[in-house]
Amino acid sequence: MNDCIFCQIVANKIPNVTVYEDDVVKAFLDITQVTPGHTLVVPKRHVPDIFAYDTELASAVFERIPMIATAIKNSNPDIKGMNIMNNNGEVAYQSVFHSHIHLLPRYDDADDFSIHFGDHSADYDTAKLEAVAETIRHQLEVQ
Ligand code: AMP
Ligand code: ZN
Secondary structure, three states, X not given: OOOOHHHHHHOOOOOOOEEEEOOOEEEEEOOOOOOOOOEEEEEOOOXXXXXXXXXXXXXXXXXXHHHHHHHHHXXXXXXXXXXXXXXXXXXXXXXXXXXXXXXXXXXXOOOOOXXXXXXXXXXXXXXXXXXXXXXXXXXXXXX
């Protein structure tokens, strides 16, 4: 057994509170409960981050997200919405390097989750956006 904490959770070697599992994923309550019902969905196969998924694993994992998200939402009438987050890399706040998707139920009353989207639209015109897009499109072509 490797020392990855989520591999150990998948193998039930360390305590976890599971809400759903099948052959592909395990969904368990995040220990910090940022908001009540905060759940992590992890592929059972160890992949460090989104960049390591193949299309088969991506389809299998992400097709299960709406089902689990809907069950969480329906579990509590106070849940009014949900943020779904997947952090990749330390710079993006990833702290456990076994890929996982956060399901963060949101409540009307102030809950303890916040996110900031800065607005830099004033720094871009269409030509500048096109230049950015072209570098990405090129990478998609060579993949
Ligand atoms: P991230 O920062 O996106 O890598 O998220 C890692 C998450 O894993 C954090 O929200 C932690 O609270 C959660 N976590 C770490 N260890 C455990 C554990 N043993 N059981 C449940 N959640 C955990
Ligand atoms: Zn792992």
